[in-house]
Amino acid sequence: MDQIDKQILFHLQGQARISMTELGKSVNLSQPAVTERVKRMEEKGIIEEYRTIVSAEKTGKHASAYILFRTRDCDAFLDFVRSSPHVIECHRISGEHNYLLKVLTESTRNLEEFGNHLDKFGTYTILIVMSSPIEHKPLITLDEE
Missing domain, CATH: 1.10.10 (Arc Repressor Mutant, subunit A)
Structure with a gap:
């Protein structure tokens, strides 16, 4: 390149x-x-796909959160998050927790209800996003060497 x-x-x-x-x-x-x-x-796979960035707030998703999740039943947990319309990202991570989720819901009440559904799969910590000063940062910049 x-x-x-x-x-x-x-x-x-x-x-x-x-x-x-x-x-x-x-x-x-x-x-x-x-x-x-x-x-x-x-x-070559350098360009994987083209996307449209949709405004979460303008489509009624006013609560954004990251969830650190720990489970022993990864298969059941992954089946649940794959089928959930609220989960927009899921990453397997190292450390104390197994997974990091990014979740968008209509309200904090809906976020709490989502957390209640997670209870049967393991333990978690919900980190509510207050603001996003850097939401989309380019991977490629022109000043790179």
């Missing part, structure tokens, strides 16, 4: 729907050349 590929990734992170013509102008390449580079990065 060269500096031009990094520039392409930088621009795609900020606006994944940018046209290949506009992207080419941003990195001083022709549309066919930039299209070929993007296609190559997709094939």
